Amino acid sequence: MQLEADAREALPYSIENCTNPLGPLRQSVFACLTCNPPPANRSNPYKAAGVCYACSVQCHGEHTLVEIFNKRNFACDCGTTRFPATSPCALRLNPTTNTRGGVHSEEAASTNEYNQNYQNRFCGCECDYDPFQQKGTMFQCLGLGTHETGGCGEDWWHPGCIVGLGPKWFENMATDIKKLEVKDEGASASLPTISEDAEAAPARNGGETGKDVAENDDDELPPPPGFPAEDEFEGFICYQCVDAFPWIKRYAGASGFLAPVFLKSDASVTAVTAVKTEQPAPAAVGEDSSSKKRKASDDDDDEDIASQTSKRPRSELGTAQTPPSASPTPSTADPETLCKYSTLAPAPSGQFSLFFKEGFRDRICHCASCFPLLTPHPQLLEEEETYEPPVSDDGGSENGGGSTLGSGSLLERGESALRNVDRVRAIEGVMAYNHLKDKLKPFFQQFAESGQAISAEDVKEYFAKLRGDDQAIKEAGEAAGREDFRKEQGGY
Numbered sequence: 001m002q003l004e005a006d007a008r009e010a011l012p013y014s015i016e017n018c019t020n021p022l023g024p025l026r027q028s029v030f031a032c033l034t035c036n037p038p039p040a041n042r043s044n045p046y047k048a049a050g051v052c053y054a055c056s057v058q059c060h061g062e063h064t065l066v067e068i069f070n071k072r073n074f075a076c077d078c079g080t081t082r083f084p085a086t087s088p089c090a091l092r093l094n095p096t097t098n099t100r101g102g103v104h105s106e107e108a109a110s111t112n113e114y115n116q117n118y119q120n121r122f123c124g125c126e127c128d129y130d131p132f133q134q135k136g137t138m139f140q141c142l143g144l145g146t147h148e149t150g151g152c153g154e155d156w157w158h159p160g161c162i163v164g165l166g167p168k169w170f171e172n173m174a175t176d177i178k179k180l181e182v183k184d185e186g187a188s189a190s191l192p193t194i195s196e197d198a199e200a201a202p203a204r205n206g207g208e209t210g211k212d213v214a215e216n217d218d219d220e221l222p223p224p225p226g227f228p229a230e231d232e233f234e235g236f237i238c239y240q241c242v243d244a245f246p247w248i249k250r251y252a253g254a255s256g257f258l259a260p261v262f263l264k265s266d267a268s269v270t271a272v273t274a275v276k277t278e279q280p281a282p283a284a285v286g287e288d289s290s291s292k293k294r295k296a297s298d299d300d301d302d303e304d305i306a307s308q309t310s311k312r313p314r315s316e317l318g319t320a321q322t323p324p325s326a327s328p329t330p331s332t333a334d335p336e337t338l339c340k341y342s343t344l345a346p347a348p349s350g351q352f353s354l355f356f357k358e359g360f361r362d363r364i365c366h367c368a369s370c371f372p373l374l375t376p377h378p379q380l381l382e383e384e385e386t387y388e389p390p391v392s393d394d395g396g397s398e399n400g401g402g403s404t405l406g407s408g409s410l411l412e413r414g415e416s417a418l419r420n421v422d423r424v425r426a427i428e429g430v431m432a433y434n435h436l437k438d439k440l441k442p443f444f445q446q447f448a449e450s451g452q453a454i455s456a457e458d459v460k461e462y463f464a465k466l467r468g469d470d471q472a473i474k475e476a477g478e479a480a481g482r483e484d485f486r487k488e489q490g491g492y
Contacts, residue, residue: 011057013389018091019052020076024111025387029071030056031118034063035087038119042126048118049082049108050074053389059090066120066129069140070386071154072379075109082108113146115153122156124240125167136170136221141238142356144377150244157238162353163226164264170221228258233355239263242354247373249347252354256363260352340365439466 029050055078079089088104138156145151160169252260
């Protein structure tokens, strides 16, 4: 029952219906690398495809999946020409047979936009994401543009890549700090021994020693230098999308937005690293390392990851994309029609990402001159609604059809089966089960009390005794004497 509860927590929604008939939605999307494996050469053409939550379980449950999280205006590709005909959708109604399942080769939605995420590649560093190796938190860009228009397509970013320090900035910084500590301590006195003074030495960097910094786990990683604390912003727009739509640059530092977070060039990164190795360690690690990072499953709208450097030329506000600077003066214009944009400071130069606060949409100018710039980006006009499938029942309904698997819990299915069995056979089965339970309890109890793990040979020997099989008892005893087969079995 506990395992079933854990399963419902991991997959809490109903998996009975594909979302394709609902049309384009902002929804959780998965890519199947089994049906659409990425090409070995990244320059080769690739037909990307994504599936909804239900199809990821029902149609691709045994495949290698990439969880991309939420994408806007997306219709499920399962059962379309973006997948092989050998991978049909098992949830939709087949118009040919008028039965459920076997749907394939339908036309895919033309509104779907794809980026490198569908090949399990993320951020400007184009890393292949491995949840078992990846450290820290990634953040999702609000996504003003697609790859076709010069944006990132709601890509996920490493904080280090956003500021130009790379995805493994912390490892390099921790190495510099340790070298600095060795240099500083060696100049004044000999290094303390590990067993005595090293453990009691005053900690740097706000209470962390160099060893602590180097061995910090995911949840303790501080933000990289130049990256804002997580409680200061609601979301962000990456430098790639900002460069694609440069009119938004003037909002940097305005009401509802943070100061620009610049993408450091290689030269500036080298200079910063050099300075940090000569300065006290707190400046190298960052001042605020206490905030906990939000994981991808917590709030994906606040998560971001570094994406490719823009292939579009960097430009300042162009006349074609900039609202007219001339606007009615406050003394003669209606406050509702006054252009707020014209009162903003000039756009900063250089490449930078734009971080915004809660309620930032109310701070963006909606006048007649600025509104045409916003209409291609409805996410700037109002907060988007994310579709969620209906939550599955808890399995406690009378018909036993409420679990995530759609057929009740194992316990309920067992009880239902007993009700359909002949009464005499059912009673005999329950008695046999109780007899076996009484026999096994003392066997397991002895291992629980001694703290030993139960090996396969122990189980074989015990059941041989129950059967009275002398030869099996002898063989099991000899096998147990030759080698210790007791191993802890991993669990969830």
